[in-house]
Amino acid sequence: MMWLSGGFIFRRGDSFYHRLDPRAKLLNSVLMFVTTLLARSIFEMVLVIVFMVGLSAAATVLKRVARTMAFTALFSGFIFVVNVLFTRDLETSVLYAIRFIAIVVSTSIFFITTSPDELEQVMKMFRLPRDVVFAFVTAVRFIPVMMLDTIQIMDAQKSRGLELEKGNLIRRVRNMIPILIPLVVNSVVRSGELAEAMEARAYGAVPRPTSLLVYRARRADVGVVCAAVVLFAIAAYSFYFVVPVRFP
Amino acid sequence: MADILKVEGLSFRYPDSPKNAVSDFELSIPEGEIVVLAGPSGCGKSTLLRTVNGLIPHMYGGEYSGDVLVAGSSVKRSSMRDLAQTVGFLFQNPENQIFMFSVERDVAFGLENLGVPREEMRARVDEALRLLRIGDLAQRAPHELSDGQKQRVALAGVLAMRPKLVILDEPTSLLDPKTASELVALVARLRKELGTTFVVVEHRLDLLVGVADRLVVMDGGRKVLEGTPRDVLFRDEAEAHGVAVPAVTKVQKLLAGRDAGRAAAGRLLTPSGLASAVEGRQA
Numbered sequence: 001m002m003w004l005s006g007g008f009i010f011r012r013g014d015s016f017y018h019r020l021d022p023r024a025k026l027l028n029s030v031l032m033f034v035t036t037l038l039a040r041s042i043f044e045m046v047l048v049i050v051f052m053v054g055l056s057a058a059a060t061v062l063k064r065v066a067r068t069m070a071f072t073a074l075f076s077g078f079i080f081v082v083n084v085l086f087t088r089d090l091e092t093s094v095l096y097a098i099r100f101i102a103i104v105v106s107t108s109i110f111f112i113t114t115s116p117d118e119l120e121q122v123m124k125m126f127r128l129p130r131d132v133v134f135a136f137v138t139a140v141r142f143i144p145v146m147m148l149d150t151i152q153i154m155d156a157q158k159s160r161g162l163e164l165e166k167g168n169l170i171r172r173v174r175n176m177i178p179i180l181i182p183l184v185v186n187s188v189v190r191s192g193e194l195a196e197a198m199e200a201r202a203y204g205a206v207p208r209p210t211s212l213l214v215y216r217a218r219r220a221d222v223g224v225v226c227a228a229v230v231l232f233a234i235a236a237y238s239f240y241f242v243v244p245v246r247f248p
Numbered sequence: 249m250a251d252i253l254k255v256e257g258l259s260f261r262y263p264d265s266p267k268n269a270v271s272d273f274e275l276s277i278p279e280g281e282i283v284v285l286a287g288p289s290g291c292g293k294s295t296l297l298r299t300v301n302g303l304i305p306h307m308y309g310g311e312y313s314g315d316v317l318v319a320g321s322s323v324k325r326s327s328m329r330d331l332a333q334t335v336g337f338l339f340q341n342p343e344n345q346i347f348m349f350s351v352e353r354d355v356a357f358g359l360e361n362l363g364v365p366r367e368e369m370r371a372r373v374d375e376a377l378r379l380l381r382i383g384d385l386a387q388r389a390p391h392e393l394s395d396g397q398k399q400r401v402a403l404a405g406v407l408a409m410r411p412k413l414v415i416l417d418e419p420t421s422l423l424d425p426k427t428a429s430e431l432v433a434l435v436a437r438l439r440k441e442l443g444t445t446f447v448v449v450e451h452r453l454d455l456l457v458g459v460a461d462r463l464v465v466m467d468g469g470r471k472v473l474e475g476t477p478r479d480v481l482f483r484d485e486a487e488a489h490g491v492a493v494p495a496v497t498k499v500q501k502l503l504a505g506r507d508a509g510r511a512a513a514g515r516l517l518t519p520s521g522l523a524s525a526v527e528g529r530q531a
Contacts, residue, residue, distance in 0.1 A: 145391065193339060
């Protein structure tokens with residue numbers, strides 16, 4: 001599970017793509033997303049995927065995007081089967097299955113190349129209330145802390161004789177209760193301490209807080225955005241107005 | 249020098265609690281002192297600290313009487329916003345006071361909240377990082393730091409707001425001995441460089457006796473002893489109130505019982521003091 005979920009978690013990287021303005025990365029992913037919706041044939045869909053794979057390779061995240069694809073392949077297999085059963089149309093079913101992978105990959109590229117700091121910036125850009133942005137920031141900030149908490153609680157309960165890997169499904173789910181309760185209690189205590197620390201650091205003192213970091217679009221960002229828009233326009237035009245290209 | 253902190257007849261009782269957490273408390277601290285607050289767990293130290301930076305009464309309800317003055321103005325009548333700029337509070341667990349994804353962003357957190365302009369913020373963040381010698385950590389994420397480093401980051405975030413008074417709540421409880429004594433040296437250095445007043449709650453007194461100007465012992469919500477560390481620790485009541493008397497002091501007390509002449513060497517608190525006393529006698 002951990003291995004597969006890696007396809008959505010940011011890790012610091014240093015490629016041209018990582019360094020782009022988060023807004024450029026967001027736009028790029030949105031355009032790729034829309035393109036996957038416009039593609040009408042397997043051939044076109046494969047083209048889109050090839051483009052995204054190429055982009056991932058350039059952004060040095062190909063391995064992790066491949067993980068995302070492996071992970072989503074499970075679901076898209078399911079989508080394929082259901083579609084075949086209902087539509088009896090093999091090509092459409094394959095198209096939907098690939099499209100699902102493509103959609104997930106387009107968003108995955110955004111999330112694995114955009115730091116939480118940059119995500120925060122994007123949220124601010126959409127003028128979300130400060131509290132909402134801050135809630136998101138702390139949620140992401142405490143993911144590693146909670147994971148460590150969970151491991152410690154599991155060890156503690158196992159040393160008291162809790163057998164997590166035993167029994168049928170219902171039993172196993174029930175076994176999680178002694179893990180979840182201390183975890184929730186810990187988190188409640190933690191949130192109290194966080195609230196105190198926020199007060200002590202003047203959270204909410206002024207309606208419009210300032211920001212240490214500022215994102216300014218550089219020439220490279222503008223270039224990438226232009227290229228992305230042009231490519232999208234070409235793809236959209238050919239996918240939509242030209243007769244669908246199919247594999248011979 | 250003017251008192252940076254003045255507690256006048258303070259009593260506080262939490263809602264649903266039968267007895268006062270703090271009772272009839274009096275305390276004056278002149279600017280620039282390092283004051284250690286000691287006492288058994290549950291003696292009201294944490295409550296007292298929370299009345300100084302205004303979490304009590306602004307965040308917690310309860311029965312509050314008396315007054316706390318910080319830099320001359322009453323905590324009751326000051327806003328959390330103003331208090332946050334005068335009183336810095338380093339909580340016990342550094343993990344739960346680091347909010348941002350990178351060290352420098354977190355150090356800037358308080359300043360962002362106050363709406364400090366970016367250029368000034370940059371300068372103050374860099375200054376705080378330099379003071380704590382953690383400039384090399386500026387881009388690290390919190391989960392990439394050790395406990396000692398987290399403690400420094402949290403303290404940098406507090407100092408960036410340039411408080412006159414800094415409260416440290418058991419700052420060494422999560423630190424190994426070496427990191428703990430580094431933190432104490434840091435407090436002494438900051439007092440010297442910035443003139444900041446420190447109120448430190450600490451159980452490991454042997455670490456702090458060398459730098460503290462004053463030791464206040466609490467028990468049952470009341471102040472039971474106050475004076476220079478030397479005065480307080482050589483009183484017999486100190487141990488009765490659960491104060492961890494440094495081993496050097498204990499040794500000397502034992503010797504004094506057997507040979508009155510040895511006590512004349514002066515009252516010792518630190519290993520280095522003991523060493524030079526022994527050397528002096530041999531010479």
